[in-house]
Amino acid sequence: MDVRKSLSAGTCATLLAACAGMGGPGGSTPQLVAAKPGMLQVCSDLVEKAAFPGALYTQVTAVPAGKVPVGNASVDAPAHCLVQGRMHERVSAVDGNRYAIGFEMRLPVDWNGRFFYQANGGLDGVVIPAMGGIGGGGPARTALQMGFAVISSDAGHAGSLGPRFGIDPQARLDYGYNAVAQLTPMAKNLIAKAYGRGPDRSYIGGCSNGGRHAMVAAARSARDYDGVLAGDPGYNLPRAAVAQLYGAQQYAKVANVTAGQPDLQSAFTPAEMNFVAQRVLARCDALDGLADGIVSDVKACKTQFDVERDVPACTGARDGQCLTSAQKTVLANVFAGARNSAGKPIYNSFPFDAGISGSNWREWKFVSPPTRDAGAVGFIFATPPMADRPGGLAFALGFDMDKDAPAIEATDPVYRESAMSFMPPPDASNLSTLRNRGAKMIVYHGTSDPVFSSDDTAAWYERLQGANGGDASSFARYFPVPGMNHCAGGPATDQFDMLTALVSWVEQGQAPERVTASARGPGTPAVNTEVPADWSPSRTRPLCPYPQVAVYTGGDAESAASFACRARTP
Numbered sequence: 001m002d003v004r005k006s007l008s009a010g011t012c013a014t015l016l017a018a019c020a021g022m023g024g025p026g027g028s029t030p031q032l033v034a035a036k037p038g039m040l041q042v043c044s045d046l047v048e049k050a051a052f053p054g055a056l057y058t059q060v061t062a063v064p065a066g067k068v069p070v071g072n073a074s075v076d077a078p079a080h081c082l083v084q085g086r087m088h089e090r091v092s093a094v095d096g097n098r099y100a101i102g103f104e105m106r107l108p109v110d111w112n113g114r115f116f117y118q119a120n121g122g123l124d125g126v127v128i129p130a131m132g133g134i135g136g137g138g139p140a141r142t143a144l145q146m147g148f149a150v151i152s153s154d155a156g157h158a159g160s161l162g163p164r165f166g167i168d169p170q171a172r173l174d175y176g177y178n179a180v181a182q183l184t185p186m187a188k189n190l191i192a193k194a195y196g197r198g199p200d201r202s203y204i205g206g207c208s209n210g211g212r213h214a215m216v217a218a219a220r221s222a223r224d225y226d227g228v229l230a231g232d233p234g235y236n237l238p239r240a241a242v243a244q245l246y247g248a249q250q251y252a253k254v255a256n257v258t259a260g261q262p263d264l265q266s267a268f269t270p271a272e273m274n275f276v277a278q279r280v281l282a283r284c285d286a287l288d289g290l291a292d293g294i295v296s297d298v299k300a301c302k303t304q305f306d307v308e309r310d311v312p313a314c315t316g317a318r319d320g321q322c323l324t325s326a327q328k329t330v331l332a333n334v335f336a337g338a339r340n341s342a343g344k345p346i347y348n349s350f351p352f353d354a355g356i357s358g359s360n361w362r363e364w365k366f367v368s369p370p371t372r373d374a375g376a377v378g379f380i381f382a383t384p385p386m387a388d389r390p391g392g393l394a395f396a397l398g399f400d401m402d403k404d405a406p407a408i409e410a411t412d413p414v415y416r417e418s419a420m421s422f423m424p425p426p427d428a429s430n431l432s433t434l435r436n437r438g439a440k441m442i443v444y445h446g447t448s449d450p451v452f453s454s455d456d457t458a459a460w461y462e463r464l465q466g467a468n469g470g471d472a473s474s475f476a477r478y479f480p481v482p483g484m485n486h487c488a489g490g491p492a493t494d495q496f497d498m499l500t501a502l503v504s505w506v507e508q509g510q511a512p513e514r515v516t517a518s519a520r521g522p523g524t525p526a527v528n529t530e531v532p533a534d535w536s537p538s539r540t541r542p543l544c545p546y547p548q549v550a551v552y553t554g555g556d557a558e559s560a561a562s563f564a565c566r567a568r569t570p
């Protein structure tokens, strides 16, 4: 047996020689011991046996193998024990509403020895069935099917409140970081009582706000998690939400006005965005060695594509084959990143990429600002809440980037932590605790994500590299997903299993050099209608760890085997 596998961070303290260099930039870190399988020993008795301070178990049920309804679909699950409950139920002294951290756990009879915290997205507020979705598009094996014990949570508030849960200061903190902090020890205790031992290895994963939860856990709960999987992380979520309002104000400048209201969707038609995407491809597609509808070298594209220069100006009416001068200015502003009137950045830039033709891109850019972001900023992120203002589009268009945006950094006697304190990971580029324990982190991000910018994630990763002597790849890797919209969709190979790659890295020391992703074209189990018709429906591509990009090396253009992950050319 490899003696290194018996080492943990704890034993390193007494085995200094064996752990020399541990934690230094590029130095070795402890190899965590692989999880061992186990069997569920108790289910219905867990109510008494797994008693935990602050936790109330409302239902404990043995579930036979079969389909579990999840939204409008159903997902296969192995036989498991379902535990539902809530923690820290209370009545708010601020808004009088009842709050609790609702959760469910699904504990498979055949257990792989691991715990998976399923971090959900959006505003949370719903205990989505704890099937353990692993990210990316289409059907993939769930963590529950793989044998993980899985928890899911509403992050401390009921969805019926919408964003108004932000009126309660504690509910803000629960949403930001405290639900994960409270649920994690409760879940590990439940696992210990159910299987006769606690989890050998623990993982947390999610996309969007779930990716943010995972990134926050990497910083705040580094001792509790051995593997972190963060997809399209909104780790600067309050800034991204304000940037959405900035976008609405920009689109309104070129939108048609209907019944006195700008129709944001009309600012750029689907044909116009598809046309811009084609112009991006004309400049950037072949930079990676193959014109295949995928811009792998997004960074190089930033210097190659210029919307002012490379998109023809309309000489007559808008016909989908041009943009007006005003449209170009608006698009350039939005992609350059939200700013205040002094030019001070509020949020990062977005890369131009082929996926800006996607329907999900349109949904987030043009529909979300009044329906999602206005409420999130006004009720959850602003201190004090801007609860007395008109909501929706009026809020988005009336939001002052100079006077109002600083509210996401503000505190007062009722709201003692600002949104920029409780939402992002504190000191996001300092992951020394995670690194020194031997834990690992995988981040992925669609480069055509319209709401959380992959430029922002790349900037975080570059800061992380800087904090680790220029190379963080020994414990954290970032995989851009070309063309992918917010967490899935777009003209992309958006189906992949990074959880298995993460487990191999954490438990076997096999660092992911590349992760194979597949398209979901016609005839595949869950079709992505935005896979271009000239692609093989099951095209594969390697996703490469940043700053490497997938470069074509010859052979079948539809196969990942024809590509290598290489450092991009300067």
Ligand SMILES: [Ca+2]
Residues within 6 Å of the ligand: 284, 285, 286, 287, 288, 289, 290, 291, 292, 293, 294, 295, 296
């Ligand atoms: Ca290409």
